[in-house]
Amino acid sequence: MEPTISEKAWNPELEKKILKQWEDEKIYDFIPQENNFTIDTPPPYPSGRPWHIGAAAHYSQIDMIARTARMAGKNVYFPIGIDRNGLPVELYTEKKHKIRMKETDRNEFLNLCRSALDDLEDEMILIMKNIGISGDFANYYRTDSEEYRTLTQSTFIDLWKKGQIYLANRPNNYDWVSGTTIADAEITYENLSTKLVYMKFKIKDTDKEIIIASTRPELICACKTIIVNPEDERYTQYIGKKVIVPITNAEVELRTHHSAKQEFGSGAVMVCSYGDQNDVALFRELELEEIVAIGLDGRMTKVAGNYAGLKPKQARTKIIEDLETNGFVEKIEEIIHRTPISERSKIPIEIIPMEEYYLKQKESVEKIKKLGQEITFHPTMHKQILMNWLESINIDWPISRRRYYGTEIPIWYCKKCSEPYVPEPGKYYKPWNEKCPISNCIKCNSTEFIGEERTFDTWMDSSVSPLFISKFNRDDEFFKKVYPASIRPQAKDIVRTWLYYTLLRCEQITGEKPWTEAWIMGYGLDEKGMKMSKSKGNAIDPLPVIEKSGADTFRFWSASEINHGYDFRCNEQKIESTKKFLSKLWNVSRFLSSFPIIESGIPNESDKWILSELDNLVKECKKGYDEYNFFIPAIAIREFTWNLFAAHYIEMVKARAYGIDFSDEERDGAIFTLHKVLSTILKLLAPITPFITEYLWNALYSKESIHKQMQVKAENLEIKSDITKEILEFNSKVWNEKKSQNLSLKDSIKIEIPKILEPFKKDLESMHHLED
């Protein structure tokens, strides 16, 4: 009997053929029915090469969700999208072409961004296809498409009309040389030498004074309170007292706050709008009213009195002189200060309040908490990230950005009276480049308009993904069938952003939750447990790894190494060595391919034993698959296949399967059981390693794809775990005995079979060549 599988090892090259087979047969196409299972797939962001290997692992697992659901009999809708809005591509483009966004023609800059995205996107699509993602690539979407941006704008217009959007002044990082708000990502820190000025502040109605140290004395005019550490006994007596600010003579309260460090300066800190990020946090937390001391031109404003019009640095020099002249200075120290610097203009940034659009969210918090409670989280513990975040929300969401590559805010303003005009939803608008859709201002009848130049925060786009994939506003019938989606799979680090914003936006628009389940994956770290980054040089490029080891190896590594929800380490060697298991599976199948497939057989005791263990495995796998935790089935299947089925059962029944010294009936029992076990293993493993299982399934059992089969159900057989232990121990004993006697495994030996193993006597005798 020759094996029908002739190659001696699994060849990852076969994956390409199988991919084509799936594509040709269109086995993953989606037509909405009644039992739809919609996956709100995260659209990855093409931010630069290489793509993160942790992300490749992440998408592998999302595909396992799809395949698990499909084999559970669900009609799976698995859309694929690419997220293309936002800052990273702008920075990438500026760097690549050595240009500055604000100094480049907007249309030209957008085109450069678009072509950069196209290149990066191609590689991501290639990786996703190669790792076996069973999504609908033919219809993949982009968040910067006209269709998508129309949705983002329409939802904004809807919320505008409902009064959920407002304009407000809030502090932002500001680079006054470039004249733009900058993101935290664009700030670097430099240790610069600066003066720490110890100033005397009088306590009101006493003759006492306290010393306050500051590197920004020019902001004294914007000082709103003085803080000391609650445990700082030097100041206990002054808590709650009014303090007189030098020069301005303003009265401010002295209060306690844990952020004041006793050992820095005098331990007492003046809180000004805005010296640093801590000031921003304190103004917000203590609900202080801000004073704008620095304007958009980077100069002191009129609240600075005599110092108005000066640059902060000049004002600092002058105010130190004046403080000294008036006897307000105790001493001045030269210190090294960690100063935030704009990455582009290399100047210290200022924190300046700017007018931006906000989406109301504070009043939705309770509703979102309730929705959060209704959604099943996998794993449960990560629901806490959302709940903690909801607890800490204390401002509304700033949604406007002074950037180019994003969805435009669809507003025009009357040139004469500034009245805003928001157009009708259902169309994609570019106000910076298009005429206002109305000809006359509703308020003053003027005919001239100015288009809004700002774009949305990219989360405004990403947060409506469940609406986009369900064709909200585009196809009502489709929408009704697939919304809410079944599951949102995503990474842990964006629960506070993507997951939360999606809940908020979808609730505001539909009044419903966007999905019934959320699946949260941990974070991919390097082999030492450090975050991967290009600058550290520890980033692993997934493409060569997948090409070398094959998608199934990579996927099995991902399933067997990553416990769901926890952070995981990526190690190329580990990935490569996972191949050994696939090799084992391949050779088990190759062995079985030399026996005919028979419909039924009468299992003997050995057969019944492995079938009961198999049934136990089915149960164990179901437990994992039910919560989309692939770690559980991966480990259990490997353990069973390698350490029970191959190592013990196959060895026990080999002679019987060949029919040597056994009756035909006994032989058929073995062959029947072998195939039953293998076909079950293949099905159990199919969601995790779709390629090799498909190949073996086709080669041995059926030409119809394994991914169209129903998952195996447990038969609830009685489990004989004490027998298992005895068999393993007995086999080990025989092998050791032969070894110590320098015998080959095919030599005969005389060892007594324990009583409990009596039912397996004939199989064990033939396996070990035991003498009577």
Next chain:
RNA sequence: GGGCUCGUGGUCCAGGUCGGUUAUGACGUCGCCCUUACACGGCGAAAAUCCGGGGUUCAAAUCCCCGCGGGCCCA
């Protein structure tokens, strides 16, 4: 600074809710072995202060407290 989370052989990981056998398995290392699927294999061996300290208990990797270290998010 705050929140969440993790810390078990050289490496990765199980066990932890609900305290009780000899702490699971894989990778790697070493030794032996061609055995009618597989040398990408088999058998076997060495390898662990279960991060540190304290507490509860007859009994702690597991429960409690305090530290230390890593990671993520927020500030």
